[in-house]
Amino acid sequence: MDILSPQEMNFLIVDDVDNMRRSIRAMLKLLNYGKLFYEAANGRDAWEFLQDENITIHFIISDYHMPHTTGTELLNLIRSSRRTRDIPFLMVTAEANMDIVAEAAEHDVDAYLTKPFVTATLDHKIKELLDRIRNPPPVTIHLEKSRRLEEEGNLAGAIAEAKKAAAANSHSSRPFRELGRLFAKKGEIEKAQACFEQAIQRNRLDVTSYHALGQIAFRRNNTEKAISYFSRAMEISPRHSDRALQFAKLLFKKKQLQEAEKVLKLVLRHKVNDIDFKEEMGEMALEGGLYNLAAKAFREAIKGDANRQYLNKKLGAALLKAGEHSEGARILEAAAAQSPKDVELLIQLAKAYMEMGMPRRADNVAARIFRIDPGNLEARNIMEKCA
Structure with a gap:
């Protein structure tokens, strides 16, 4: 792919701290980098910029911790879109904890930069990242070809290129993870499982492969094994607990309540500040x-x-x-x-009083319901029982 020089690029700086955005912009100007600069206070606003066809972004520098949409959530959106997926993405983190690194790697972040940093460090990281994109290793070239062939509907060709990628770098988990995904798409689950297992042998932090193995185990009714894989995925990257939530929903459908409770309790421990969840x-x-x-x-x-x-x-x-x-x-x-006019709520309350052996209170509540909805049969039944 053609990559402009940093001097010709339009930069998008994403951070919820105004001073940090200004600081990064000042560093870029000091380096004489950047033709145009755009700023966003969170991933949600950044994604809106990227949806504007009148705006072209060549390089993104994004913080990890942000409200509304985090850096990795933004990265996930970017990598999921053909229009934006190849934009170089530099993730800025306060500290490169294992779970943050694993989460970002799952969405193919290009590089990390740990706060605080100076202009020279930013310069080095941008040059290093762009050089790697301009001169990709063979494993990356084969994986890019694999992606294009898959999009063209040539699944066999995509698998062949992914195999070449694995041969080019047998120590990387990514080619095996891609092979697992492609085999699963083709319906060859045994081969998919073998590839995902090889991926986690090479990288014990490969969250995506643990998740995929959990799904395979669940489909084979090996619930304990599935929980084990999902639990490991959440230990590595607790912020990606949505996968476990989906798993719990499947367990409910299977009427496996004890296992669902285990999973939900695990998720709840990690979603401390997520009220919606x-x-x-x-x-x-x-x-x-x-x-x-x-x-x-x-x-x-x-x-x-x-x-x-x-x-x-x-x-x-x-x-x-x-x-x-x-x-x-x-x-x-x-x-x-x-x-006071919520009939469903009042019926629940009246029934509660009946269960507690308090017919007078139940009758009073039923009378309230009857005044709101004179034809309510449940209220009439409660009043008759209390008479």
Whole structure:
């Protein structure tokens, strides 16, 4: 591929800290790099820049930790698009922890730069990255050919090129990972599994291969093996717990609740500050019959975001299902005070009082329902039982 000189490039600088963006831009200008400069405060805004056909970006320098869309989430979007996938991407991290490196490598980051850094370091890293792109090693050339052949529908040719890539660098996990993916796409699962196993033998941090092996094990009904692979993937890269969430959904479908609970608890430990995830997990656990876990997830979501008081309805339902009638009724009463015309909520509350042997309270709640919805049969049945 043709690569411009750094002086002719348009740079996109992505960082949620204004001073850091200005600092990187100043360094680039000092080096006489950059024709045009664009800035974004997070990956979401950066992706919008990249979708604008009137803007051409030749080089991206992005922070890892950012709100809304992180650096690796942005990288994933970029690598998934034919239009943007070949843009050089330099990831900036406060520290190159194992999980960050593994996560970025999974999406084929071109290079890392650890904060703090000086102009000379930035210069060296950009030159090194561009030189590697201009003069790719044989393994990269074969993998590029493999990708093009796959896109043309020539799966056999793509596999042949991936095999050449593996022969060119037998120590790299990437060719074997690609071979595994291609064989899986072709439906040759035995060969795919063998390739993914070779990938993790060469790189114990190859998250993608662990994930793929987990999927294969699950399809073969080897649940314990699947959990083992998914657990290892999350140990390496806990931020990619969405894969485990999908796995838990499959376990629910198989009615393997104990295994699903193991997976969800593992995810919850890593998603400490992700409120959206906790809400989703609570709903999944409630639907799947893991009521105590659902209550825990809903509590944490409400605690983390005061605007999610609407979850009290689901929290109350989970507590009732878990046998915590008194606490569940208390939560539902509070929710009903905020949503006094929510018939479904009031029915739950009335039933809770019936379970607790408190017919008078149940009757009062049923009467409230009847005033809102005079034709409600459940409210009528509750009132008849309480008479």
